[in-house]
Amino acid sequence: MNIEDIIKTKKELPLSRKVIVNLLYTENWISDQINSELKVYDISIQQFNVLRILKGQEGKPANLSTIQERMVSKMSNTTRLVDKLIKKDLVKRVTCESNRRKVEITITEQGHKFLEEVSPAMNNFEKRITSNLSQEELITLNNLLNKLRN
Numbered sequence: 746m747n748i749e750d751i752i753k754t755k756k757e758l759p760l761s762r763k764v765i766v767n768l769l770y771t772e773n774w775i776s777d778q779i780n781s782e783l784k785v786y787d788i789s790i791q792q793f794n795v796l797r798i799l800k801g802q803e804g805k806p807a808n809l810s811t812i813q814e815r816m817v818s819k820m821s822n823t824t825r826l827v828d829k830l831i832k833k834d835l836v837k838r839v840t841c842e843s844n845r846r847k848v849e850i851t852i853t854e855q856g857h858k859f860l861e862e863v864s865p866a867m868n869n870f871e872k873r874i875t876s877n878l879s880q881e882e883l884i885t886l887n888n889l890l891n892k893l894r895n
Contacts, residue, residue, distance in 0.1 A: 775874065782870045786863050791821045792830055793867075796860055799836060799852035806839070806849030835859055 748767040749758060758766065779790050788796075798815045799807060813823045827850055830836040835856035841847035852860075875883060 778874060779867075779870070782867065783863070786859075786866075788833075788859075788863070789826075791816070791818055791826050792835075793863070794818070794821075795823070795826050795830060796835060796852060796856055799850065800857065800860055802851070804851070806851045808848060808850065812850065830856070 748763055748770060749756070751770060752766065776790060783790060783793055794817050795812055798812055801815075809823050809827065812827070813819070813821075816823065827836060827838060831838060834853055836850055836852050839849050839851070841849060878886065
């Protein structure tokens with residue numbers, strides 16, 4: 746179904762607007778799908794993103810600004826996300842002894858186990874949601890999205 750049908754407009758949108766509206770609509774659609782997939786695990790997209798970032802640190806602690814820089818959604822309240830993950834025992838926060846203003850955040854063993862459980866489901870979800878596209882189309886789409894941002 747084309748975007749004009751989805752948003753129920755009879756007017757042909759200018760191509761540049763059509764692309765932007767389609768991207769925004771698709772981003773929201775994908776977010777809804779991911780949220781639905783993660784709801785079973787009682788975690789949000791942003792919390793899952795923080796866990797993946799911390800896992801990528803390979804045991805090295807990260808501070809809030811490092812996490813924020815790497816977030817897919819820059820609008821996220823990183824402190825609040827980390828606090829929620831701490832309550833779930835998936836991450837821990839340690840104040841640096843030599844510099845009390847420096848806070849280091851690491852993923853816990855329970856956080857690693859949680860990712861081991863959720864990651865296969867998310868990998869399957871990603872394959873399912875992109876299954877209508879060939880490998881070549883996925884590469885092209887990825888290249889075009891990169892090009893759009895540059």
